[in-house]
Amino acid sequence: xxxxxxxxxxxxxxxxxxxxxxxxxxxxxxxxxxxxxxxxxxxxxxxxxxxxxxxxxxxxxxxxxxxxxxxxxxxxxxxxxxxxxxxxxxxxxxxxxxxxxxxxxxxxxxxxxxxxxxxxxxxxxxxxxxxxxxxxxxxxxxxxxxxxxxxxxxxxxxxxxxxxxxxxxxxxxxxxxxxxxxxxxxxxxxxxxxxxxxxxxxxxxxxxxxxxxxxxxxxxxxxxxxxxxxxxxxxxxxxxxxxxxxxxxxxxxxxxxxxxxxxxxxxxxxxxxxxxxxxxxxxxxxxxxxxxxxxxxxxxxxxxxxxxxxxxxxxxxxxxxxxxxxxxxxxxxxxxxxxxxxxxxxxxxxxxxxxxxxxxxxxxxxxxxxxxxxxxxxxxxxxxxxxxxxxxxxxxxxxxxxxxxxxxxxxxxxxxxxxxxxxxxxxxxxxxxxxxxxxxxxxxxxxxxxxxxxxxxxxxxxxxxxxxxxxxxxxxxxxxxxxxxxxxxxxxxxxxxxxx
Amino acid sequence: xxxxxxxxxxxxxxxxxxxxxxxxxxxxxxxxxxxxxxxxxxxxxxxxxxxxxxxxxxxxxxxxxxxxxxxxxxxxxxxxxxxxxxxxxxxxxxxxxxxxxxxxxxxxxxxxxxxxxxxxxxxxxxxxxxxxxxxxxxxxxxxxxxxxxxxxxxxxxxxxxxxxxxxxxxxxxxxxxxxxxxxxxxxxxxxxxxxxxxxxxxxxxxxxxxxxxxxxxxxxxxxxxxxxxxxxxxxxxxxxxxxxxxxxxxxxxxxxxxxxxxxxxxxxxxxxxxxxxxxxxxxxxxxxxxxxxxxxxxxxxxxxxxxxxxxxxxxxxxxxxxxxxxxxxxxxxxxxxxxxxxxxxxxxxxxxxxxxxxxxxxxxxxxxxxxxxxxxxxxxxxxxxxxxxxxxxxxxxxxxxxxxxxxxxxxxxxxxxxxxxxxxxxxxxxxxxxxxxxxxxxxxxxxxxxxxxxxxxxxxxxxxxxxxxxxxxxxxxxxxxxxxxxxxxxxxxxxxxxx
Numbered sequence: 001x002x003x004x005x006x007x008x009x010x011x012x013x014x015x016x017x018x019x020x021x022x023x024x025x026x027x028x029x030x031x032x033x034x035x036x037x038x039x040x041x042x043x044x045x046x047x048x049x050x051x052x053x054x055x056x057x058x059x060x061x062x063x064x065x066x067x068x069x070x071x072x073x074x075x076x077x078x079x080x081x082x083x084x085x086x087x088x089x090x091x092x093x094x095x096x097x098x099x100x101x102x103x104x105x106x107x108x109x110x111x112x113x114x115x116x117x118x119x120x121x122x123x124x125x126x127x128x129x130x131x132x133x134x135x136x137x138x139x140x141x142x143x144x145x146x147x148x149x150x151x152x153x154x155x156x157x158x159x160x161x162x163x164x165x166x167x168x169x170x171x172x173x174x175x176x177x178x179x180x181x182x183x184x185x186x187x188x189x190x191x192x193x194x195x196x197x198x199x200x201x202x203x204x205x206x207x208x209x210x211x212x213x214x215x216x217x218x219x220x221x222x223x224x225x226x227x228x229x230x231x232x233x234x235x236x237x238x239x240x241x242x243x244x245x246x247x248x249x250x251x252x253x254x255x256x257x258x259x260x261x262x263x264x265x266x267x268x269x270x271x272x273x274x275x276x277x278x279x280x281x282x283x284x285x286x287x288x289x290x291x292x293x294x295x296x297x298x299x300x301x302x303x304x305x306x307x308x309x310x311x312x313x314x315x316x317x318x319x320x321x322x323x324x325x326x327x328x329x330x331x332x333x334x335x336x337x338x339x340x341x342x343x344x345x346x347x348x349x350x351x352x353x354x355x356x357x358x359x360x361x362x363x364x365x366x367x368x369x370x371x372x373x374x375x376x377x378x379x380x381x382x383x384x385x386x387x388x389x390x391x392x393x394x395x396x397x398x399x400x401x402x403x404x405x406x407x408x409x410x411x412x413x414x415x416x417x418x419x420x421x422x423x424x425x426x427x428x429x430x431x432x433x434x435x436x437x438x439x440x441x442x443x444x445x446x447x448x449x450x451x452x453x454x455x456x457x458x459x460x461x462x463x464x465x466x467x468x469x470x471x472x473x474x475x476x477x478x479x480x481x482x483x484x485x486x487x488x489x490x491x492x493x494x495x496x497x498x499x500x
Numbered sequence: 501x502x503x504x505x506x507x508x509x510x511x512x513x514x515x516x517x518x519x520x521x522x523x524x525x526x527x528x529x530x531x532x533x534x535x536x537x538x539x540x541x542x543x544x545x546x547x548x549x550x551x552x553x554x555x556x557x558x559x560x561x562x563x564x565x566x567x568x569x570x571x572x573x574x575x576x577x578x579x580x581x582x583x584x585x586x587x588x589x590x591x592x593x594x595x596x597x598x599x600x601x602x603x604x605x606x607x608x609x610x611x612x613x614x615x616x617x618x619x620x621x622x623x624x625x626x627x628x629x630x631x632x633x634x635x636x637x638x639x640x641x642x643x644x645x646x647x648x649x650x651x652x653x654x655x656x657x658x659x660x661x662x663x664x665x666x667x668x669x670x671x672x673x674x675x676x677x678x679x680x681x682x683x684x685x686x687x688x689x690x691x692x693x694x695x696x697x698x699x700x701x702x703x704x705x706x707x708x709x710x711x712x713x714x715x716x717x718x719x720x721x722x723x724x725x726x727x728x729x730x731x732x733x734x735x736x737x738x739x740x741x742x743x744x745x746x747x748x749x750x751x752x753x754x755x756x757x758x759x760x761x762x763x764x765x766x767x768x769x770x771x772x773x774x775x776x777x778x779x780x781x782x783x784x785x786x787x788x789x790x791x792x793x794x795x796x797x798x799x800x801x802x803x804x805x806x807x808x809x810x811x812x813x814x815x816x817x818x819x820x821x822x823x824x825x826x827x828x829x830x831x832x833x834x835x836x837x838x839x840x841x842x843x844x845x846x847x848x849x850x851x852x853x854x855x856x857x858x859x860x861x862x863x864x865x866x867x868x869x870x871x872x873x874x875x876x877x878x879x880x881x882x883x884x885x886x887x888x889x890x891x892x893x894x895x896x897x898x899x900x901x902x903x904x905x906x907x908x909x910x911x912x913x914x915x916x917x918x919x920x921x922x923x924x925x926x927x928x929x930x931x932x933x934x935x936x937x938x939x940x941x942x943x944x945x946x947x948x949x950x951x952x953x954x955x956x957x958x959x960x961x962x963x964x965x966x967x968x969x970x971x972x973x974x975x976x977x978x979x980x981x982x983x984x985x986x987x988x989x990x991x992x993x994x995x996x997x998x999x
Contacts, residue, residue, distance in 0.1 A: 087554065093555075105555070106553065107556075242558075242560065321794075327589060333596065334554070346593050374790055382794055
């Protein structure tokens, strides 16, 4: 292997191998990425917090351990960007909200401990829609993130910062979280790969909750193998999260190496195509189906009739849980406190703090959720939404009885312009129509790039959905499709992104 | 003449219901590994979980679930095969997450009962109190209002101590208790007392009422016979056995006054004033907070297996009512005496004293006699007195060794009750030493005989009963520190008389 002069263009797997062979140090790799951030992030705004010295000293520590022959992990020494709702001890964690300005958590999320133990070096914290509510990263309290493919366009959301950091070569790896598509839709619109693991596959301890029954952290990278490597590091049971799955972690890397779809049955979801889907998105999607057929898979159409109700159910369950999860942000214990004074009651201070600290989208969803949970409305809204959830689960169960995995376009459109949908929340919500059913059912999915839409030259993503606990199928199918596409393109799609 | 209370009973039937919150005696909190010990410097028993830090998650304490199941079994409840926690949402700064993790429509234990015995003029009477549910939840922190009179009104600021936040609580809720008539306040008190005894017997909580680890909400309504049930009020935070009884009685009298005046009872929560025994209006239920309950998504359901439940059932101790019957037999006391000592709250103290080495009769004598009298005078519970079973052991040992007389023992109790220190301190400070020195006693006898030569004559002439006057004089001369029986023996010896 020969390392190109630009360390930031390499995959995490390549960098890890070079670091392990002492061809390059973690410090050099980390410094290269920090330089890249310094060079381009004023235009991208992927990061909310970078502490170069802290990252370099972490890298030097990993180098020292590697020099002593201490075995860390297959990703030792590789840098990573963390979405800013992952609690990092002593490091600012804002969730993209002004209400948490200045808060430095007194503890680390479980996945942060796992990453540190694996020798993965943190570059900093990435921008996001406030408390992960949004599909564009425009709802950040700290300004929007720009899509490296077109700086006037959104990088998706809520994890737009993590996706943009990878797409602009500021980081080879990133952590995202996905409640309704916040890993997959940003991956789709930035030409990167993102995986939403099975619910419970990755510990949620220390990940600030949006909707507890839907949230799941997962890996973001530029290729399928890198997501598999990162997924392996962060997965596993956590006694501090009783909703985490207590079972051995499957071998995602072996699955990614087994890029073979011969004899597999792949289902196309009838309800996730057609109306509302951009023509170029469907064109690239259908091409990918042809490639999968050429690779030896059988494509069949399946129907998931209750997916029509998924968006409605999601926008009752998510705001309901969020209204409760976000109640703790009251100015009493952490973050900002507004209008404090001897003549103010505690209710007045809480109210003023929440009024000032939360943005419009957060307030909108808190009000929706508070209403949906109210006495007399609970059954009609939250109760009914939970019943839809059961029906969607049944749709998936019926589909997986006949096919191995399901596929759909990840997002109905390519990246839209910044500001385009800001005044139209319903149209914004429709962006997640294909990703939301997966969160409602708790199974797993991946988005990977399948080309550029002819009409706008922007990346299109394909979503692979597998049953709960069958995440390995994502890697097997994803890497098969990816390698066929890379053969045609002569490299990853991301290498065609404009240089910044 | 009938009393006011009797006239209320003649006209109305009371219905009562009691919700009891008890802090469990687990080592750690309900959802994290912080210490659940009472007290500690403010905010020292805290972590990201019980402080509700963003991102932190609860994990259920298995020991708390076990305690709740054991309590449910002891209350003859069914243990449900599957249940969940729920979030009760409301904003208050003593609650770190601004929601309390509790159980709502899916409690762990349902449909039980507790047979409660109440002493009446016609002997003991048993009432079956049906139990609606037993469930688990977490306690809140404590607010301290500073810069005023310690109340929120007039305070300049408030401080929060989260040590108590997340301590496991169980809540035991009765079904409406009907047919108690004039005994309603007594049944309420006896129910809470037996519930407390049961918790202690199970070892799930030591129920320190003075630390607020048992708190009752008392529901009361009145209706005229044959009419529909009346509107109920809920009197919150009634924190001692005596207060439970008073709160029921007070509320019955207050509601009767209103009903007789043609007023309606407002469905509301009321506060109990320990000082006056009054209840005052809290907030009206009509404007009640909407808690927006929903299943707690951060926790998985609890599904106790049959095997686990049976394992826990096997750990249940003797049921208190069975144990009481056994003790009554062992001690050879009448049903009436047994009931009196139970009502006086003396049972556990007597058992503890016996376990510590005191003879049963002596233990009963002190706790039901002298000490019960003082507790009544002070309107407090026996266990609130500053006398412990261990003190009884020490005093009884001194009596057995001939170092204290019965009269001197009473003086020691007086000292203990006034907080003068330990038994040894009081014996020393009050100079309570039996004069065992025969020589000095004989000197005192000689002096007394010299003062009353006529008495010596009488004794010599066979009127031995006259010896009492000399013994009395000697006791007086020794300030009561002599053993009267010894003085008598020495006197008769001195006079050369054999009985």
